[in-house]
Structure formats: structure tokens, C-alpha cells
Amino acid sequence: xxxxxxxxxxxFGLLVLxxxxxxxxxxFYVSPSDPARIIAGDKATEALxxxxxxKLGLDQPIYVQYLKFVGGLLQGDLGYSYRSNVxxxxxxxxxxxxxxxxxxxxxxxxxxxxxxxGISSAKRPGSLRDRxxxxxxxxxxxxxxxxxxxxxxxxxxxxxxxxxxxxxPPSGYVPLTAGVGQWAWHLILPWTTLALxxxxxxxxxxxxxxxxxxxxxYIRTARAKGLSERRVIYRHAFRSAMPPLVTQLGIDIxxxxxxxxxxxxxxxxxxxxxxxxxxxxxxxxPVVIAIVLLGGVFVVxxxxxxxxxxxxxDSRVRTSxxx
Amino acid sequence: xxxxxxxxxTVRIPTEDGxxxxxxxxxxxxxxxxxxxxxxxxxxxxxxxxxxxMGLVPAAETSGRVLFDGVxxxxxxxxxxxxxxGRAISMVFQDPLSxxxxxxxxxxxxxxxxxxxxxxxxxxxxxxxxxxxxxVKIPNAExxxxxxxxxxSGGMRQRVMIxxxxxxxxxxxxxxxxxxxxxxxxxxxxxxxxxxxxxxxxTTILMxxxxxxxxxxxxDRVMVxxxxxxxxxxxxxAVFAAxxxxxxAGLLRSSSxxxxxxxxxxxxxxxxxxxxxxxxxxxxxxxxxxxxxxxxAPPPTRRYDDGVEAQCWLEEAPSELxxxxxxxxTAIDLDLGHxxxxxxxxxxxxxxxxxSFAVGKRAEAHVLKGxxxxxxxxxxxxxxxxxxxxKTTLARVIAGLExxxxxxxxxxxxxxxxxxxxxxRQLRTQVQLVFQDPFGSLNPRRRVGSIxxxxxxxxxxxxxxxxxxxxxxxxxxxxxxxxxxxxxxxxFSGGQRQRIGIARALALNPELIILDEPVSAxxxxxxxxxxxxxxxxxxxxxxxxxxxxxxxxxxRHVCDRIAVMDGGRIVELGDAQSIYERPQxxxxxxxxxxxxxxxxxxxxxxxxxxxxxxxxxxxxx
Ligand SMILES: Nc1ncnc2c1ncn2[C@@H]1O[C@H](COP(=O)(O)OP(=O)(O)O)[C@@H](O)[C@H]1O
Ligand code: SF4
Ligand SMILES: [Mg+2]
Numbered sequence: 001x002x003x004x005x006x007x008x009x010x011x012f013g014l015l016v017l018x019x020x021x022x023x024x025x026x027x028f029y030v031s032p033s034d035p036a037r038i039i040a041g042d043k044a045t046e047a048l049x050x051x052x053x054x055k056l057g058l059d060q061p062i063y064v065q066y067l068k069f070v071g072g073l074l075q076g077d078l079g080y081s082y083r084s085n086v087x088x089x090x091x092x093x094x095x096x097x098x099x100x101x102x103x104x105x106x107x108x109x110x111x112x113x114x115x116x117x118g119i120s121s122a123k124r125p126g127s128l129r130d131r132x133x134x135x136x137x138x139x140x141x142x143x144x145x146x147x148x149x150x151x152x153x154x155x156x157x158x159x160x161x162x163x164x165x166x167x168x169p170p171s172g173y174v175p176l177t178a179g180v181g182q183w184a185w186h187l188i189l190p191w192t193t194l195a196l197x198x199x200x201x202x203x204x205x206x207x208x209x210x211x212x213x214x215x216x217x218y219i220r221t222a223r224a225k226g227l228s229e230r231r232v233i234y235r236h237a238f239r240s241a242m243p244p245l246v247t248q249l250g251i252d253i254x255x256x257x258x259x260x261x262x263x264x265x266x267x268x269x270x271x272x273x274x275x276x277x278x279x280x281x282x283x284x285x286p287v288v289i290a291i292v293l294l295g296g297v298f299v300v301x302x303x304x305x306x307x308x309x310x311x312x313x314d315s316r317v318r319t320s321x322x323x
Numbered sequence: 324x325x326x327x328x329x330x331x332x333t334v335r336i337p338t339e340d341g342x343x344x345x346x347x348x349x350x351x352x353x354x355x356x357x358x359x360x361x362x363x364x365x366x367x368x369x370x371x372x373x374x375x376x377m378g379l380v381p382a383a384e385t386s387g388r389v390l391f392d393g394v395x396x397x398x399x400x401x402x403x404x405x406x407x408x409g410r411a412i413s414m415v416f417q418d419p420l421s422x423x424x425x426x427x428x429x430x431x432x433x434x435x436x437x438x439x440x441x442x443x444x445x446x447x448x449x450x451x452x453x454x455x456x457x458x459v460k461i462p463n464a465e466x467x468x469x470x471x472x473x474x475x476s477g478g479m480r481q482r483v484m485i486x487x488x489x490x491x492x493x494x495x496x497x498x499x500x501x502x503x504x505x506x507x508x509x510x511x512x513x514x515x516x517x518x519x520x521x522x523x524x525x526t527t528i529l530m531x532x533x534x535x536x537x538x539x540x541x542x543d544r545v546m547v548x549x550x551x552x553x554x555x556x557x558x559x560x561a562v563f564a565a566x567x568x569x570x571x572a573g574l575l576r577s578s579s580x581x582x583x584x585x586x587x588x589x590x591x592x593x594x595x596x597x598x599x600x601x602x603x604x605x606x607x608x609x610x611x612x613x614x615x616x617x618x619x620a621p622p623p624t625r626r627y628d629d630g631v632e633a634q635c636w637l638e639e640a641p642s643e644l645x646x647x648x649x650x651x652x653t654a655i656d657l658d659l660g661h662x663x664x665x666x667x668x669x670x671x672x673x674x675x676x677x678x679s680f681a682v683g684k685r686a687e688a689h690v691l692k693g694x695x696x697x698x699x700x701x702x703x704x705x706x707x708x709x710x711x712x713x714k715t716t717l718a719r720v721i722a723g724l725e726x727x728x729x730x731x732x733x734x735x736x737x738x739x740x741x742x743x744x745x746x747x748r749q750l751r752t753q754v755q756l757v758f759q760d761p762f763g764s765l766n767p768r769r770r771v772g773s774i775x776x777x778x779x780x781x782x783x784x785x786x787x788x789x790x791x792x793x794x795x796x797x798x799x800x801x802x803x804x805x806x807x808x809x810x811x812x813x814x815f816s817g818g819q820r821q822r823i824g825i826a827r828a829l830a831l832n833p834e835l836i837i838l839d840e841p842v843s844a845x846x847x848x849x850x851x852x853x854x855x856x857x858x859x860x861x862x863x864x865x866x867x868x869x870x871x872x873x874x875x876x877x878x879r880h881v882c883d884r885i886a887v888m889d890g891g892r893i894v895e896l897g898d899a900q901s902i903y904e905r906p907q908x909x910x911x912x913x914x915x916x917x918x919x920x921x922x923x924x925x926x927x928x929x930x931x932x933x934x935x936x937x938x939x940x941x942x943x944x
Contacts, residue, residue, distance in 0.1 A: 216421065217418060217421040217422040218422055218424045218425070220422070221414075221422045221423065221424070221484075222424070223379055224377060224379060224408055224409060224413065224416075225408060225413070225487075226406065226408035226409035226410055227405075227435070227439050228405065229401075231439075236424055239427075240424070240425070240426060
């Protein structure tokens with residue numbers, strides 16, 4: 001049952017990844033810059049560059065390059081960085097913890113901020129609380145991330161340190177292994193920034209969903225049963241408002257894992273986002289391709305997970321057909 | 324002592340357009356163990372009244388007293404009210420699909436109802452829920468406990484709702500249009516179930532309906548509401564046989580179950596007043612045949628010796644009205660109408676009609692299973708059956724909108740499948756359809772004039788001023804104000820929208836009009852107006868009607884012959900009277916048993932006035 005549900009989705013995901021890999025490959029092939037020149041430097045001779053091209057296999061037709069790439073991929077070999085000559089896999093693995101910590105920590109925070117705001121807005125639409133919540137959402141949505149990040153840095157790091165207090169560190173990622181306290185302390189500002197930006201979206205979405213659900217007949221039934229208002233809101237209304245939220249969450253997580261570029265840059269976190277930026281600047285083709293594909297894997301995987309959750313949550317999807 | 328005593332209840336709902344005076348000064352009482360009905364057309368405030376009493380209309384401002392077992396519900400705080408809801412007073416709503424939570428099993432929902440008020444283990448609660456499901460005759464109750472609402476049929480879902488409402492053995496069950504969304508045979512089963520439960524568990528039932536036929540079947544006493552006010556209260560037999568209030572009398576005159584077949588219904592002229600700024604006088608005054616100068620002051624409550632009470636200045640029985648004459652203006656020079664054809668000449672014939680739809684990859688839905696049917700020129704042929712039996716599909720095939728997978732359709736002697744493109748277009752002008760939902764079938768963003776003029780445009784018949792003139796004449800013909808051609812559908816009431824649909828159907832001088840549940844969505848008084856209009860048009864222009872309905876009393880009233888459909892087959896066909904009096908097929912008998920029984924109104928009941936209570940005074944208990 002579960003297998004039959006998952007199989008087509010996994011198949012589709014693989015297809016998406018395949019097309020994505022072809023796409024980035026072609027993109028690089030047609031791009032005017034020459035990796036050999038980047039590696040060898042400006043003053044390199046044509047002969048040296050030719051040697052490099054042969055070594056990297058760049059002299060071969062694109063499909064051969066692609067097949068070699070795929071062949072390597074299937075053996076778990078992502079190739080070497082043009083720039084540093086380090087295995088791409090090592091580069092990426094080193095960056096994953098920072099991004100994962102940022103995204104999942106941020107997610108907990110944005111859900112914890114956005115959903116209650118949305119629910120309390122929906123309980124009394126038009127009330128003062130609702131209007132405050134709405135304004136919060138508008139600010140969060142309309143502020144560019146880096147502005148918010150800068151503001152956070154300025155007020156919570158820069159100002160206090162001028163008065164000799166270091167509330168939060170300015171930048172850097174400390175691995176979990178160095179202690180949960182240090183890890184979290186270094187991540188609080190980026191988490192908050194990320195959460196504020198994304199929570200706004202969730203506040204709005206939750207409010208809209210809840211308003212729609214609260215007008216449904218079965219909510220009236222729930223009240224007529226003599227249930228407490230809490231139960232009506234959380235067990236009955238929020239239950240129905242959840243599926244679209246989960247879908248949105250899937251999209252967001254997938255996208256963010258592919259690189260939370262701005263926040264990683266602002267807070268100097270060595271995550272996938274900042275790796276992507278440097279690699280693009282350096283024309284480090286193997287690294288960029290790997291990051292794009294990894295992003296693709298994240299999006300596809302998260303979507304399959306979300307699809308499954310969704311189906312488990314919504315009886316109508318799970319039990320199609322009448323008994 | 325009454326179990327529920329409503330005294331001078333007033334409910335106001337503030338909205339953007341102003342305050343809706345949804346319920347005004349309504350008093351009534353319900354005795355323990357009785358089946359009390361509240362009847363009134365849609366928008367008369369029935370739902371708002373019962374829901375606001377239960378604190379379910381958030382914005383409602385209420386005044387008056389609602390004594391339940393001596394406790395004033397309106398004075399209770401949230402917690403007090405919550406402990407009554409579901410335990411002492413429970414509710415059943417109109418649409419069981421939307422009223423049950425789609426993502427929880429029905430068992431979970433019933434158990435939740437029990438555990439909301441009693442500290443019992445899940446296992447005990449489950450046992451009680453299953454016992455209750457068995458009581459309301461859910462087959463296989465243990466298994467179905469874990470099913471979701473969408474896995475039940477409409478009737479079974481309503482049984483589940485009833486089981487949930489009764490599981491804590493409340494003293495009072497309020498059922499708000501519990502059968503309106505159901506087919507008539509299922510409707511009858513649900514009504515019987517409610518009545519049975521009342522007898523078995525001693526529950527008092529307060530049931531709301533817009534359908535007089537339904538209430539007359541089950542209720543002991545009824546209250547008639549109009550425009551948020553009580554019009555009349557009394558024992559069902561007394562009120563239905565000889566209404567004391569002109570509005571009740573009007574409702575009964577417009578109900579087909581209450582009139583001799585073939586006679587014209589007598590609609591209530593006009594439409595209900597707005598509830599935004601009600602005047603002090605009788606709200607029915609603008610439509611009342613017995614209106615007098617006194618009626619601009621708040622009417623008193625007249626109490627009669629047979630227990631009937633009416634909110635009216637009248638002291639004697641309301642007057643009888645003559646059948647309305649044809650409303651069709653003969654001054655209209657539209658080129659409509661057909662030479663009187665010899666009777667019994669078929670206009671459309673289907674034989675051996677088969678239709679299957681592909682569903683999914685392999686499955687097939689066999690919708691029509693060998694149908695033979697002849698529609699005779701100039702007749703009204705009724706097509707009745709439960710929803711989903713294939714009525715509409717059959718109509719679409721006859722109209723040439725759907726190709727059959729087997730059998731033949733002939734129209735006017737020609738085989739429809741062999742028509743040329745041009746002939747097919749011709750057919751499309753000769754057969755027109757009018758749909759049930761006057762809201763859904765008109766494009767809300769287009770002006771009524773262009774909606775009615777559509778057929779002219781599509782078939783390139785006329786244009787410009789000429790088309791406008793034809794459109795306005797059609798509007799006049801169906802009783803719409805021709806000056807309103809520039810308005811949007813939303814600016815018309817349900818009955819008016821159905822007239823728009825009829826005008827559009829008439830535009831190209833059709834011979835056969837297929838009416839698919841044309842009045843099902845309308846209130847009785849409006850139904851009567853539309854049915855009379857159809858009758859007038861048929862007489863005037865020699866039209867042929869194929870009239871589809873699930874409401875047997877309406878069909879009986881307007882049709883010459885009736886075809887009974889069940890499961891894609893026509894199981895019985897005959898003239899209206901013999902079908903009604905001597906049904907042959909089992910299914911026809913079931914349908915008939917479910918339909919409202921006819922009663923000829925009993926005239927000349929003399930009742931005498933006992934007392935007259937001036938308006939505004941507290942009604943004595
Ligand atoms: N929540 C609401 N807010 C504002 N007006 C309402 C609301 N519910 C109902 N009404 C209005 O109150 C009147 C009575 O409605 P309702 O009680 O639903 O009538 P019925 O049940 O008799 O069909 C109608 O005019 C309706 O539009
Ligand atoms: S009070 Fe007057 S207007 Fe109202 S119903 Fe009675 S007679 Fe008619
Ligand atoms: Mg209602």
C-alpha cells in the first residue's frame with residue numbers, strides 16, 4: 001500500500017533530478033567562460049590550458065562528459081573542485097551541518113511564531129490583535145532579508161558591544177559537537193532573522209486557512225456538541241487548516257536547504273548557500289553542479305515526505321473510493 | 324411545564340449593510356415529548372433563532388428569555404451554555420456531509436461527543452457509540468465505526484448525525500432542515516427514524532423545515548414564521564386544515580401537495596420584506612389579501628379555542644383567493660408558438676438507449692440501461708427518480724448534448740445521430756434546457772440582457788436594437804421588468820433568476836423545453852409563481868415540456884404523464900393519475916409512500932376567539 005503510493009513519486013523525483021542534471025550541464029557547456037583559464041590563471045599558455053582541458057575531460061563532447069559525470073555520481077564520486085582540488089563531496093559535507101541547523105532551527109521558530117499569530121488573528125478577525133498580527137505579517141513579507149539581518153546584527157550585536165556587552169556573537173558557525181549552548185548561541189540571530197521573514201508567510205496562511213475552516217458547518221457542529229473553544233480551534237479547525245501549511249512547509253524547507261544564501265552571507269555561516277556563492281564566482285563547475293543537484297534532492301525528498309504526511313493526514317486522499 | 328419556553332425572543336445581527344433583524348419578538352413553547360415544527364420560507368429567521376439560542380451565532384445580539392427546564396439560556400455564560408450543548412440540547416443540521424468533520428472517523432466524533440460531557444473510558448464510550456449506531460440502523464456498526472463521513476451515503480450520514488445527537492440522551496433535539504438535502508425516499512426514512520427515536524428515548528424534537536409537506540407528516544404542533552416573526556402556532560391538523568393566518572393560508576395555496584392536480588397554484592404575490600429596517604406593522608401587509616388600515620400597527624396575538632394562535636388583526640378566517648388568470652400579455656408580438664399539432668404525435672423518441680461513461684482506466688459507469696420513451700407533442704412528461712438515477716443524463720441525450728453509446732434518439736421524426744451540422748444546430752434551437760440552480764447556471768458577470776440574448780447571438784438571429792427589443796419582450800413575457808435588462812443576475816431573486824433561465828430558453832421559439840428540477844431550489848410561494856408561468860407559456864405557445872423532478876407532488880401537479888426512473892431504467896410509465904392511484908412497480912410505491920400525502924383543505928372550520936393579546940405584551944405562559 002505504502003509502496004504503491006511511494007513508487008510513482010520516487011520515480012517522478014528521479015526524473016526531475018535527471019532533467020535538472022542535464023540542464024545544469026548544458027548551462028555550463030554553453031556559458032562563455034573557460035574553466036581551464038580560471039584554473040590556470042590569466043597568464044597561462046595555450047598549451048597548459050589544453051593540458052588542463054584534457055585532464056578534466058573538457059576536450060570531449062558534452063555527452064561523454066555527462067556520462068562520465070553520471071558514472072562517477074553512481075559510484076558516489078562527485079569529482080574534484082577546480083579551485084581547491086578537494087573532493088566536492090568533502091566540501092559539501094562540511095557545509096551541510098550549518099545549513100541544516102539554520103533551516104530546521106529556523107523552522108521550529110517560524111512555526112512557533114507564525115501559527116499562533118495566524119490562529120489568534122482568525123479567532124477575531126478585525127480585532128486589534130488581528131490588526132497587529134496582520135501588520136507584523138506585512139512587515140515580515142516586505143522587508144528584504146538582508147535588511148532584517150543587518151538590523152538584527154546592528155541592534156543585538158553591534159550596539160551592545162559598543163557598551164561592552166556581547167549579547168550574541170556576530171558570525172560564524174559552531175558545530176553541535178562543540179556543545180549545544182555554543183551552537184545555539186551562535187545561531188540565535190540567524191534563526192530569528194530567518195524565522196521573522198518566513199513566519200509572516202505562515203501567519204498569513206494560517207489566518208486565511210483558519211478563517212475559511214471556522215466558517216465550515218462542522219465547526220458549528222463541534223460547538224453544538226459542547227466542546228471547549230480550545231478543542232474546537234485546535235482539534236477541529238486547525239486540523240483542517242493544516243494540510244496547506246504542511247505543503248507550504250515542504251516547499252520552503254526544500255528551497256531553503258538548497259541554500260539560505262542571504263542569511264548565511266550576512267551572518268558568516270559556512271553553509272551550502274555561501275559555498276554556492278563562492279563556487280559560482282569561481283566558476284567551480286563541479287561544486288556548483290553538486291550543490292544544484294543536492295538542492296534538487298532536498299526539494300524532491302521533502303516533497304515526497306510531505307506528500308506522504310499529507311496523505312496520512314487527509315482521509316480523503318488515503319481512502320479514495322467508497323467503502 | 325414546557326421543556327422549552329421562548330419568550331419575546333429578538334435576535335439582531337449587525338452586518339456591514341446594517342443590522343439584520345433576524346428574529347423579532349417570537350414566543351412559543353415546546354412540551355416534553357412532542358414533535359414541534361417550525362416552518363417558514365428561507366430567510367425567515369428559523370436557523371438564526373435556534374442557533375442564537377444555543378450561542379452559535381457569534382455576532383448575534385439577543386433579548387428576551389429562553390427557558391429550558393426553567394433555566395434562561397440567554398443568561399448563561401459560555402461554560403454554562405457549553406455544558407448544555409450536546410448533553411441536554413443537541414442539534415442536527417441540514418447537510419450531514421459538511422456538518423461532520425471530514426478528517427475524523429464517525430466513531431471518533433461520536434466518542435468525542437460522549438467524552439466532552441462524561442468521564443468514561445474510550446472503550447466504554449466506543450461501546451455506547453456502537454450501540455447508538457445500531458439503534459439508528461447503521462448496518463455493520465462495529466466496522467463502520469472506523470469509517471469517515473465521505474464513505475457513507477447521504478442518508479446514512481444523517482443517521483450518523485442523529486446517532487451523535489442522541490448518544491447522550493438529550494432532553495431536546497433541535498433538527499434544522501435535517502432532510503432537505505436528501506432524496507424523498509431517504510427523507511421519509513430519516514423522518515421515521517427521528518419519530519421512532521423520540522418515542523423510544525422520550526426525546527423532545529424541535530424540527531425546522533421550509534417544507535410544509537414534511538412537517539405535516541411528522542409534527543404535532545407547528546409554528547409558522549415569516550420575516551423573523553411568528554405568524555401562527557397550533558396543532559398541525561388545525562393549522563393545515565384551516566389556517567388562521569393569511570400567510571399560512573397563502574403558503575398552503577401555493578403548495579402543490581395541497582391543491583388538486585391540474586388546478587392552478589395560487590402564489591403569494593410579491594416577495595418577502597428586507598430584514599434590515601422592518602416597520603412596526605405586520606410584515607406580511609404588502610402581500611396580504613386581507614390587509615386593512617389596522618395592519619400598519621403591530622398585530623395582536625389572537626388566541627382561538629382550538630389552541631391556534633395567530634399574529635394578525637384578522638378575527639375571522641383569511642379569505643379564499645380565486646385562481647390567478649394567465650399573466651401572459653397578449654400584446655407581445657414575439658414570433659413564438661406552434662400550430663396545434665395532433666395529439667399523441669411524438670416530438671422526441673428514444674429507443675433502446677444505452678449510455679456508459681468511462682470512469683478511470685478500466686471501470687465504466689453504465690448510466691442509462693435501455694430506455695424507451697416517447698415525448699408527445701404538447702404534453703408535459705414528468706421524469707421522477709432519486710438523484711443519480713440518470714434523469715439529467717437522459718435529458719441531455721434527448722437534447723443532443725450527449726451521444727448515446729447505444730440505441731436511437733429521434734427528434735421530429737429524424738434520427739439525431741444522422742443529422743448534418745446544420746440540422747444539429749437547428750435541433751439545438753428546438754430543444755432548450757432550464758436548470759435547477761438559478762444561481763449556478765447564470766454567469767454572474769454578465770448582464771441579464773445579454774444572457775437572455777445569447778441564443779440570438781449564438782445562432783446569429785438578430786442583432787443590435789432588434790435583439791434588445793426581443794430580449795425586453797421576452798423579459799416581459801416571463802414577468803420580469805424589461806427595464807432591468809442591464810442588471811446582473813445577483814440583483815435578482817431566486818425566482819426571478821429562474822424566470823431569466825426560462826426567458827433564455829424561450830428565445831429561439833423552441834418546441835421542447837427540458838426543465839431539470841426547475842423549482843427545487845425555490846421556496847413554495849415562489850415555486851407556485853414559476854409553475855404557473857410555465858403553465859401559461861405552455862398553453863399560449865403549445866410547448867412540450869419534459870419536467871424532471873424528485874418531488875412527486877410537484878410532478879403530479881403539473882404533468883400529464885409520468886415516467887418513473889430507477890437505476891438507469893424507466894420502471895413505470897403512465898398517466899399521472901393512474902401512477903398516483905395505482906402504482907404498479909415496487910419503486911413507484913416506495914416513492915409515493917415517501918411523498919407528502921395529499922389532503923384537500925377542509926373548509927368551514929369555525930373556531931372562536933378566546934382572547935386577544937396586544938402586541939408587545941408578554942405572552943402568558
Ligand atoms: N451570520 C449572519 N450574519 C448576518 N446575517 C445573517 C447571518 N445568518 C443569517 N443571517 C440573516 O438572517 C436572516 C434569517 O436567516 P436564517 O435564520 O438563516 O433563515 P432560515 O433559516 O429561516 O432560512 C436572513 O436574512 C439571513 O440573511
Ligand atoms: S395583520 Fe393584516 S396584513 Fe398582517 S396578515 Fe393579518 S390581515 Fe394580513
Ligand atoms: Mg435555515
